[in-house]
Amino acid sequence: MSKVYVFDHPLIQHKLTYIRDKETGTKEFRELVDEVATLMAFEITRELPLEEIEVETPVTKAKAKVLSGKKIAIVPILRAGIGMVDGVLKLIPAAKVGHIGLYRDPETLKPVEYYAKLPADVEERDFIIVDPMLATGGSAVEAINSLKKRGAKSIKFMCLIAAPEGVEEIQKNHPDVDIYIAALDEKLNDHGYIVPGLGDAGDRLFGTK
Ligand SMILES: O=P(O)(O)OC[C@H]1O[C@H](OP(=O)(O)OP(=O)(O)O)[C@H](O)[C@@H]1O
Numbered sequence: 001m002s003k004v005y006v007f008d009h010p011l012i013q014h015k016l017t018y019i020r021d022k023e024t025g026t027k028e029f030r031e032l033v034d035e036v037a038t039l040m041a042f043e044i045t046r047e048l049p050l051e052e053i054e055v056e057t058p059v060t061k062a063k064a065k066v067l068s069g070k071k072i073a074i075v076p077i078l079r080a081g082i083g084m085v086d087g088v089l090k091l092i093p094a095a096k097v098g099h100i101g102l103y104r105d106p107e108t109l110k111p112v113e114y115y116a117k118l119p120a121d122v123e124e125r126d127f128i129i130v131d132p133m134l135a136t137g138g139s140a141v142e143a144i145n146s147l148k149k150r151g152a153k154s155i156k157f158m159c160l161i162a163a164p165e166g167v168e169e170i171q172k173n174h175p176d177v178d179i180y181i182a183a184l185d186e187k188l189n190d191h192g193y194i195v196p197g198l199g200d201a202g203d204r205l206f207g208t209k
């Protein structure tokens with residue numbers, strides 16, 4: 001069963017409150033999403049494997065630890081996931097970036113894939129899918145299907161705000177995929193929007209409303 005981690009660090013909660021605020025404009029919204037993505041990347045990389053090397057300090061030789069070359073790929077779900085990529089890359093600058101384009105049909109709420117491009121060595125990479133919103137879970141499940149179909153073996157899903165329905169949908173369809181969120185909200189409304197949520201993440205990021 002997928003594990004669910006809620007990153008409720010005070011800085012994340014504080015920034016998320018201003019992300020939610022409908023008075024927050026596009027520029028500030030984008031900056032805050034970027035900052036929260038960096039903070040979440042700090043938490044999600046907690047378990048990265050280390051190895052020991054020798055380093056010479058001005059004082060003496062010493063054994064010290066460095067990351068042991070884990071191959072990571074970040075995959076934003078277009079469009080809104082793009083808003084989280086740079087924030088994660090600040091901490092994992094050598095990560096590759098794949099893209100999956102999905103939009104949610106406003107009538108059926110079902111995801112429609114329109115683009116997919118992943119790094120070549122899919123089977124060896126640890127993937128982190130990023131998307132600000134996990135609502136019905138349809139987009140996340142489809143993005144994970146898409147990665148697995150192309151050979152991905154290790155996948156994490158990271159989002160800002162999740163609805164319980166979306167978490168359950170991933171757990172049901174992809175129990176091997178752990179979920180990392182900044183806030184678990186109350187529910188979905190009749191239009192599939194997260195309540196209280198933040199509105200339409202893509203529109204707020206790109207100013208398309
Ligand atoms: O869990 P779900 O019910 O599938 O909804 C979540 C999806 O909805 C939003 O994308 P949207 O379809 O609005 O596309 P956009 O990013 O291009 O705005 C969001 O960024 C997720 O990808």
Ligand SMILES: O=c1cc[nH]c(=O)[nH]1
Binds near residue numbers: 080135192199201
């Ligand atoms: O609340 C929601 C649900 C889906 N997509 C969004 O951007 N917001």
Ligand SMILES: [Mg+2]
Binds near residue numbers: 080200201202203
């Ligand atoms: Mg949208």
